[in-house]
């Protein structure tokens with residue numbers, strides 16, 4: 647179902663490259679995103695046959711020549727294996743990391759919601775709601791009128807009056823999601839936060855993402871949960887070693903990803919994570 651007959655671009659990413667520089671690295675060569683240390687190199691190092699170079703600047707090429715256009719009304723899942731560049735791409739779109747080369751153009755204000763988004767651990771959830779709401783451009787009165795909804799949505803109950811450092815990581819992530827979506831953002835970016843909630847929270851989040859799309863927003867969702875991307879996204883970007891290797895309808899791209907990297911069978915007990923990639 648096409649929400650907008652004429653696609654209206656909200657984000658344009660053009661030939662984007664992000665290279666991190668790590669100071670004081672032990673190795674002196676550039677590493678491709680997703681490249682694992684191991685095998686013979688590891689053995690050589692353990693045996694002391696490979697020179698360790700302390701103090702070098704090591705470059706990590708995390709995003710390589712990525713281009714795409716996102717439109718208003720789309721919810722876009724970013725999938726890929728560990729270290730493939732998903733979070734880096736998201737943070738670059740949010741303007742938190744400058745492009746090494748290429749460009750990112752946005753038509754609205756981004757709101758990045760990530761597990762690392764800054765809320766202040768020493769302050770209570772209540773204070774963080776006030777500060778976070780103001781950062782979104784809400785007035786004190788507007789925040790107060792939405793306060794109960796935010797707390798209810800996050801499901802943290804009376805913990806809202808405790809310092810956030812006393813929260814579990816899931817509670818913190820749920821509160822961040824609730825704050826970030828208290829006002830419909832132009833561009834919402836969600837980094838794995840939905841993996842931390844129970845089925846009820848996921849259902850509520852899914853509804854809210856649909857609502858943001860309908861209210862002419864664009865949603866980006868980084869997730870290791872293939873099902874979450876299939877359920878919540880209209881489109882998916884598949885990152886592999888820093889490159890965008892597939893871009894299309896979520897169902898198709900996730901199915902291709904699952905065929906390439908079949909899900910490993912996990913032990914049935916102690917299964918706590920929502921990851922299923």
Ligand SMILES: Nc1ncnc2c1ncn2[C@@H]1O[C@H](COP(=O)(O)OP(=O)(O)OP(=O)(O)O)[C@@H](O)[C@H]1O
Nearest residue numbers: 666668679680706708727728729730731732733734
């Ligand atoms: N601040 C940083 N400094 C240096 N290298 C970094 C930094 N952040 C990420 N990297 C490297 O960039 C590459 C891409 O990382 P990124 O976190 O974007 O991948 P990801 O796909 O989100 O991974 P994951 O699924 O494990 O969260 C990896 O090789 C990672 O080690």
